[in-house]
Amino acid sequence: MAVQIENLGSLDRKITLEFARADLAKAREARLAKVGKTMKIAGFRPGKVPKNIVEKQHGMQVDYELQFDKAAELFYELSQKEGIALAGQPRLEPKSELGADKVVFEAFFEVLPEVKIGDISSAEVSKYTTEIGDAEIDRAIDVLRKQQVHYHPRGQAGAHGDGGANTAAQAGDQVVIDFVGKIDGVEFAGGKAENFEYVLGEGRMLPEFEAATLGLKAGESKSFPLSFPSDYHGKDVAGKTAEFTITVKSVNWAHMPVVDDAFALSLGITEGGVAKMRADVKENLDREVKRRITTLLKGEVMEKLNSICDLDAPKSLVASEQERLVEGARQDLTQRGVPNAKDVPIPAELFAEQALKRVRLGLILSELVKKQNLTATADQIKAEIDEQAATYEDPKEVVRWFYSNPSRLKDIENLVLEDNVIKYFTSLAKVTDKAVSFEELSKLN
Incomplete structure (x- = not known):
């Protein structure tokens, strides 16, 4: 077998592979025999299809497959022998006719590059340091407490108190409202809801909506204009101004658990x-x-x-x-x-x-x-x-x-x-x- 290796660039290479078609004769005969055993042709029992028919229908395909397989085999044998550091799979291209006595393939591939490590001693990097103290621990525990928050109606006495004398909606309160919005006096899709629940200050609603809700008590209503942003997700109302009327159904204040052994137990701390x-x-x-x-x-x-x-x-x-x-x-x-x-x-x-x-x-x-x-x-x-x-x-x-x-x-x-x-x-x-x-x-x- 003759071999030629060409340098096509910094990493690109080409190898020309040549081998005799006769070298594949035994493998070709065995492959066709295997194909013949599974062929189904009208008038013949399975496995009894004449060789000339098998040859006519599958000969070219078998030649094609065997030649590619042989080229791939020779390529990898050569790459191992020469110690070529392959960067990926080769691209094999036949350069001879399918029935030629001498089969020629060109294998295009890339090799791994030389890696030149620079001067690490000249590099500068930052390493951050952070101390965890009581303040950081307290903030983390507050997050855990907020995960167990529950709400009580303002003004109604209970095991955790009544939330104070002021029963108006405040930042952090959960409110339940009915609302209806109109543009040019006409209700629009998605602009009406009953028993709608959200927490003031979480940013779930547009700022004008939250501002109008603040200070209202259960049973009170308020009307106000609201301008939808031009990039609002609702395209039908984006950039338009609506007149909303809201009615507060209930105002509930947030109660977070006290940091005690019972709270620790709720987090799975069974001892300590x-x-x-x-x-x-x-x-x-x-x-x-x-x-x-x-x-x-x-x-x-x-x-x-x-x-x-x-x-x-x-x-x-x-x-x-x-x-x-x-x-x-x-x-x-x-x-x-x-x-x-x-x-x-x-x-x-x-x-x-x-x-x-x-x-x-x-x-x-x-x-x-x-x-x-x-x-x-x-x-x-x-x-x-x-x-x-x-x-x-x-x-x-x-x-x-x-x-x-x-x-x-x-x-x-x-x-x-x-x-x-x-x-x-x-x-x-x-x-x-x-x-x-x-x-x-x-x-x-």
């Missing part, structure tokens, strides 16, 4: 009461802070690596990554209940930049892991799994869940690899510590 609850909340906040800081640092390190490293990204890998991103977007639409999500056109070009970045980073990380021996160890993988499992009620069961599936283990291994790269990068780069509050940390991108 409020002190244990606060300790658990702090532990969860500390875990969230660690995760957030790691995510921010990882993002910054990846950006720096992408900018200081030099390589050509294989077009085939970028195209494959675009396809994965398109499929991920389609699955997201499906999960969100978008009708006919599988048929929604999603141009791959939308993900070109993201795909290119992912491919570059994948190659950069692979090079660093290989050259700096940053491979994830079994102990590191176990430690990561144990840490993630600790957040669940039955950690042992979660650990078994991870170890029972190779793909889940692979995800953990990739996570550890990224952590190893970050540790290596920050050991060389200029790292600046930045102290921020928990709220500031939550808003950082």
